[in-house]
Amino acid sequence: MAFYPKIYPKRNWVMIIPDKYKSQGYFSRVTKERTIRKNKEYQYRAIFSIWDGQKWNTQSNTKGLTTKDLADEWLEAKVKELTEKGKDIMLNPETVKGFTEAHYKPFLRDHKKIQYEQEFQKLDVICEFFEDKLIDEVTKLDVLAFKTWVLKRPYKRGKGEKKRSDASANRYLSRLRGLLNFAEEVGKRRSHISFKNIIAKEDPKQSYISFDEFMRVLDACYEVPKCNRWKRDRSHLRLTLIGGYTTGLRIDELRHVVRGMVKTDHSRRIGVIKLVMKDSRNKIHTKTVDVSTWLYDEMEAAGVFERADDEKVFDTTNYYNLVKDLFRRAGVSDDVTFHTLRAANATERDTAGQDRESIHAGLGWAKDSNVPEKHYLRHQDHHVIEKGSPYNERLQRLRQHHSERTPE
Missing domain, CATH: 1.10.150 (DNA polymerase; domain 1)
Incomplete structure (x- = not known):
């Protein structure tokens, strides 16, 4: 007769936590586990549970808990952590x-x-x-x-x-x-970090490109570099450079301009660019800037007005290396970049007497922002003299009138 051993089902012990601890939000207990024969000491287990509203989430620890005091210290640290972080962070920690x-x-x-x-x-x-x-x-x-x-x-x-x-x-x-x-x-952090003394204050850039220097850059567009095996000049960048200098648009904004955004008055040879960018680096998704007569002439010469509405106006392909080479050939300072054209545009407009509000709008900044004044208005000596010329003329008139009224 065959013998079949009796199989007993394995039991999973479940700790039953009284409901009275639910209002507290957590449950803690220390139990004595076993004897360590070598040192003849007891091993303690610290049990810590958090109530998430539906079930208890339990974690326990025995490592190094050779006394009840050590187990109590571990539980006190857990309670303190729960108080500081909250149960959401404790139950769902995220990296x-x-x-x-x-x-x-x-x-x-x-x-x-x-x-x-x-x-x-x-x-x-x-x-x-x-x-x-x-x-x-x-x-x-x-x-x-x-x-x-x-x-x-x-x-x-x-x-x-x-x-x-x-x-x-x-x-x-x-x-x-x-x-x-x-x-x-969203509740995944409890403490706040101030970046006030961490983010360094930036000194406003002082680089500038004068009108004469810019004209030298345009002349350099027609030079063929000796290392250029295709024997091609950089004349295709002329319109892009003038666009940046006369409108103050960033290179990524110029990249988005298509023919349909350019609205012109052909009789007066001026117009506007109604820029629309779906994903802009700032909060302004639309911008309207004026098209000067100079830019109108360049657009006409480049055949922009004959293009389809969805065709690009400005060529920005590999602009960084090409523009850097043009600046070097024109003898412009090394710290001048394409973005410097934006500062030159703002400075020249301010010198010409354009109101600050419209300058801010063209740059894409709020009316009350101090960023344009701090980072984009880089007045050179001749700008200061020109802006002060009305006052100088008034002083001259006052001196003249005074001398005429004063008897010899």
């Missing part, structure tokens, strides 16, 4: 990378007020540094360490590497600040 991918990037993508592709690159750098660190545990010391790390990290621009400036690091710090503030808003 910087996980929170960024799951929540912050979708938020930026749906927000549609920035060019989120560029911001995603900054976020990838942030995630590379913080990796699996919990977003609630990021401290000010971590932020300072990130700043040091970013400043030591060179970046590629054109064909070479450049040392990262404070202004460049500030962009990454600003995005990190946005990430941490967003985590705080």
Whole structure:
């Protein structure tokens, strides 16, 4: 007769926590586990449970808890952590990378007020540094360490590497600040980090390109570089350069301009560009700038008015290297970039007497913003003299009248 052993089902022990602890939100207890024969001491288990509204979420620890006092200390630390962080963070801790991918990037993508592709690159750098660190545990010391790390990290621009400036690091710090503030808003962080003394103050740039220098750049467009095997000049950039100089539009804005956005008065040879950008780096998605007679003439010469409404107006292909080469050939200062044309435009308009409100609108800044005055109005000596000429003329008239009334 065959013998079949009796099989007993395995039991899973479940701790039953009294309902009276639900109002408190947590339950803690210390139990004596077993005897450690070598040292003849007891092993203690600290049990900590959090009530999430539907069930208890339990975690326990025995490591190093050889006395009841040590177990009590572990539980006290857990209770303190729960008080400081809250149950949402305790039950669902998220890493910087996980929170960024799951929540912050979708938020930026749906927000549609920035060019989120560029911001995603900054976020990838942030995630590379913080990796699996919990977003609630990021401290000010971590932020300072990130700043040091970013400043030591060179970046590629054109064909070479450049040392990262404070202004460049500030962009990454600003995005990190946005990430941490967003985590705080949605309840994934309890503590707030002030970036007041972390983001360095930027000194306004002083680089400038005069009208004569700009004309030399335009002349350089017709030179054929010796190293150019195709024997082609840079004349296709002439319209783009004049567009940047006379309108103050950024290179990414010029890239979006199509023929249908250009509205002209052919009899007066002037007009406007009604720019529409779906994803702009600032909050202004539409912008209207004037087309000067000079720009009108260049558009006419380039055949812009014969193009279809959806055709591009300005050629921005490989603009960075080509424009840099043109500036070098024209003998312009090394710190002058295409963006300097934007500052030159604002400065010349202010010198010509254009009101600040319309200058702000052309640059894409709010009426009460001080950014244009701080970063874009770069008055040179001749601008100061020209702006002061009405006062100088008035003084001369007053002196003349005074001398005529005064007897000899």
